[in-house]
Amino acid sequence: MAEEAPKVLVRHDDAEAFVVNLLVAVGVSAKHAQTIAHGLVQADLRGVESHGINRLPSYLARVRNGVLDPKAEPELTQVTPVVAQVDGHNGFGFPAAHLAMETAISMARTFGIGMVSVKHSNHFGMSAWLVRQAVDAGMMSLVFTNSSPALPVWGGKTKLIGVSPIACGAPGGENSVPFILDMAPSVAARGKIYKALRRGEKIPMDWALDADGKPTDDPEKALQGVMLPMGGPKGSALAIMMDVFSGVLSGSAFAGGVTGPYDMSKPGDVGHFIIALKPDLFMSLEEFKQRMDILYQRVVGSDKMEGVERIYFPGEIEQLTEARRLKEGIPFVQSEIDALDAEAERLGVAKIRRGL
Ligand SMILES: NC(=O)c1ccc[n+]([C@@H]2O[C@H](COP(=O)([O-])OP(=O)(O)OC[C@H]3O[C@@H](n4cnc5c(N)ncnc54)[C@H](O)[C@@H]3O)[C@@H](O)[C@H]2O)c1
Secondary structure (H helix, E strand, C coil), X not given: CHHHCCEEEECHHHHHHHHHHHHHHCCCCHHHHHHHXXXXXXXXXXXXXXXXXXXXXXXXXXXXXXXXXXXXXXXXXXXXXXXEEEECCCCCHHHHHHHHHHHHHHHHHXXXXXEEEEEEECCCCCCHHHHHXXXXXXXXXXXXXXXXXXXXXXXXXXXXXXXXXXXXXXXXCCCCCCEEEEECCECCCHXXXXXXXHHCCCCCCCCEEXXXXXXXXXXXXXXXXXXXXXXXXXXXXXXXXXXXXXXXXXXXXXXXXXXXXXXXXXXXXXXXXXXXXXXXXXXXXXXXXXXXXXXXXXXXXXXXXXXXXXXXXXXXXXXXXXXXXXXXXXXXXXXXXXXXXXXXXXXXXXXXXXXX
16 A cells, blocks of 8 residues: 555755745745745645645646636725625635734734634635644634535535534643644545545545445545545534535635535635634633643543553644654655646746755
């Protein structure tokens, strides 16, 4: 299996520079290219390779097919002192969501809370990079998005609702890591199936059904079928919740109307919903951080069930992976590097630099 295939190591800053070059070559401004590169490489650093720079070929194909505007400038409208709206104008989802979080943080600094709804956007990759943006500014946050149909609703058999991630976070204290929850409401994110397909790997049998409604370990068949919601009706309800807050509320597509990042037929029309919240609204920041330390210590210090060596806080495994990959580089399989290099060749920019 390709799991054991030798990996090509790439430094995170080389990966970012490569992404910026590719994006600038298709007309994205240097500023937005940097934001997109940061979001994608963060995913690779955190071990969320399903949402890293390997998404680029599909994003660039959208640009080439004229269904994503590389030059779009997200437009901000202030609705109330604590509420704003961003129109992504069918540009990349990353700059639209980044602007939304930046605005939410700025409102939260003044008023305690900031809420931004985003419409006419596109896929923004891994939600955790936006949660990190808030954590780095000392803020708690909620980051919701909707996405293209991938899940049947509970009791249904055809795809209707997106595998739309639910993400939120809070800064940690002196002796704890930040809380970063970022999870798809399916048993596994669909990006993990695309990753298995790219790498020639099989998937666990409980992730998806094939087109005939049978469990499958073949990623190709899984992509022709449906993803399975986590926790049955509860996962389905969480996916619908993402659509209420990100789709219905924003004015973007909803109820199965979002176009997926691999569908080149029309704009994505994705919606996002972002809240930033000051953690010291009800007590001093110091006390909040001490309480996060207590929570962290109690969680990771819990009595362990048999076979468990260590208990982690949400987001902690990814943080440890990031610390390691910042030093040791990001591992890719050769076929992923080849696909990225093919894009570079097509656009006449330098291939991705390998090695440390
Ligand atoms: N933009 C989109 O449309 C879209 C759609 C789907 C998924 N995604 C992204 O896909 C990514 C993967 O989602 P996923 O649901 O497969 O994530 P996952 O199952 O790997 O992790 C989900 C959450 O559980 C935590 N976690 C996992 N293992 C843990 C452990 N042993 N101990 C403690 N906490 C643990 C993680 O820190 C994370 O917060 C996410 O980053 C998500 O944003 C994006």
